[in-house]
Amino acid sequence: MSLQDKRILLIISGGIAAYKSLDLIRRLKERGAAVTPVMTTAACEFITPLAVGALAGGHVFTELFSREDEQDVGHIRLAREHDLILVAPATASLMAKMAAGIADDLAGAVLLARDCPVLIAPAMNPKMWSAAPTVRNLATLEADGVMTVGPGTGEMAERGEAGKGRMAEPLDIVAAAERALAPLETASKPLSGKRAIVTSGPTVEAIDPVRYIANRSSGRQGHAIAVALAALGADVTLVTGPVSIPDPAGVKPVHVESARQMLDAVEKALPADIAVMVAAVSDWRAEDEAAQKMKKKPGEPPPPLKLVENPDILKTVGHHAALRPALVVGFAAETNDVAAYASDKLARKGADLIVANDVSEEGVMGGARNRVTLVTKEGAESWPAMDKTEVATRLAAWIAARF
Structure with a gap:
């Protein structure tokens, strides 16, 4: 139970690797973590909030302008009530918005209002990963203290595509979360x-x-x-x-x-x-x-x-x-x-x-x-x-x- 009583906000963005987030939730909970999911609109095109909520055992947050969730400025509460924000997968688009401080959806608002460590697991096509804007955005995020795990190298979802860009495996992400949450003494x-x-x-x-x-x-x-x-x-x-x-x-x-x-x-x-x-x-x-x-x-x-x-x-x-x-x-x-x-x-x-x-x-x-x-x-x-x-x-x- 290496993550016992740790509160992890899991942001799932819209990439094919989102399916791995289902197993990631299970692995985090096995180790004692409480997982609060936030899904972008694009993420809901790949996996359903119903499946995510069933595994996380709680409410799934999807909307910045939800009347129920925002009664008490919910995005600020989400940003402040967790020990770690984990973004998996972190798409090229979301990384760009993080680097620029764009807060036009719930995920962006939470990330901008955070006061806890952030760990991202990038996932994208190899050409997108090596593109100059992504390289610049990653450097900006690292300079801001954002931690990364992966990506790995292998076959892509696109037929015939291979290279660096695969989201790290759930157990590798869990290990990175454990290191990120180690006592800061x-x-x-x-x-x-x-x-x-x-x-x-x-x-x-x-x-x-x-x-x-x-x-x-x-x-x-x-x-x-x-x-x-x-x-x-x-x-x-x-x-x-x-x-x-x-x-x-x-x-x-x-x-x-x-x-x-x-x-x-x-x-x-x-x-x-x-x-x-x-x-x-x-x-x-x-x-x-x-x-x-x-x-x-x-x-x-x-x-x-x-x-x-x-x-x-x-x-x-x-x-x-x-x-x-x-x-x-x-x-x-x-x-x-x-x-x-x-x-x-x-x-x-x-x-x-x-x-x-x-x-x-x-x-x-x-x-x-x-x-x-x-x-x-x-x-x-x-x-x-x-x-x-x-x-x-x-x-x-x-x-x-x-x-």
């Missing part, structure tokens, strides 16, 4: 006032507009570490390559593709107290990216692919002359001689800790579990196999102990 948290940079996921190095060099990293370990550090009070910037998992709430996500973009984002996030370089950065990239798709020609050998070395992000941070963080942590994904390679990497990269894992074990790269060895100048400490979330929690505690 930041002064007593061990990493309060500390700034952390975490890199996560793979990098993608283009060969031509169609093909690229990448790896199997899922980003699960890096994202979990970012969440664990934030839970201990750190101000976390998460620099992530392309992954299918949603952005976690409570951190500042920065999305990149290539190693060079990742290095640039990391350097822009400095200065920091802590750097945890988890991303599986590609060692090489194509020297020349073809402007057009390289075509196969019958009877001819494949075109040569000349590789050049990518920048070493961990080494750059570990040996930074002016802005080296107080604690630099690197990851070493190895398939053999794990501890030996990690010890060598510790010295060469200027790190304080190398977290080494044997990715030759089936299910580690891209999976949910990990077995790691912590290597420092003082020696090595092996941990048993455990869920990546538990690895993250224990590593965050190890980092906090250093401060």
Whole structure:
């Protein structure tokens, strides 16, 4: 009952992902939350207030100018009587109205009059998500303190469409709500006032507009570490390559593709107290990216692919002359001689800790579990196999102990 007695105002806007909100209500109530639904006019075109009200166990608010609901300035009361406002799905249109402060319906009025945290779960077509106005609106909302969870990557409702824009799954949204409602006793948290940079996921190095060099990293370990550090009070910037998992709430996500973009984002996030370089950065990239798709020609050998070395992000941070963080942590994904390679990497990269894992074990790269060895100048400490979330929690505690 992790949300016991928490009052959550759930705003459902008009997108196909609105159907997920039905399961979200059930998941929130399972954990003890009281859910008050607000539906936009467009949301009622996808799911019915009757279904929403049956699951929430109460009245569904839909109209700003309802005589019954507005007798006591109902939109102000809704904005003030809840511990969290959760918008799921948050469409591009609603995000734009939030960013501009437009209050021409009940949802907009409640959001503008709020005095509690707001968490949004964006959901839209990938082109809409990456469009310049949406990018600007998201930046405005984040600057206003609005938290986000997702979106994820996958198939869209439109036939043949795929990409980033899927609403986060209900359990991921619930977890983000739990983090958003965690006690705000930041002064007593061990990493309060500390700034952390975490890199996560793979990098993608283009060969031509169609093909690229990448790896199997899922980003699960890096994202979990970012969440664990934030839970201990750190101000976390998460620099992530392309992954299918949603952005976690409570951190500042920065999305990149290539190693060079990742290095640039990391350097822009400095200065920091802590750097945890988890991303599986590609060692090489194509020297020349073809402007057009390289075509196969019958009877001819494949075109040569000349590789050049990518920048070493961990080494750059570990040996930074002016802005080296107080604690630099690197990851070493190895398939053999794990501890030996990690010890060598510790010295060469200027790190304080190398977290080494044997990715030759089936299910580690891209999976949910990990077995790691912590290597420092003082020696090595092996941990048993455990869920990546538990690895993250224990590593965050190890980092906090250093401060």
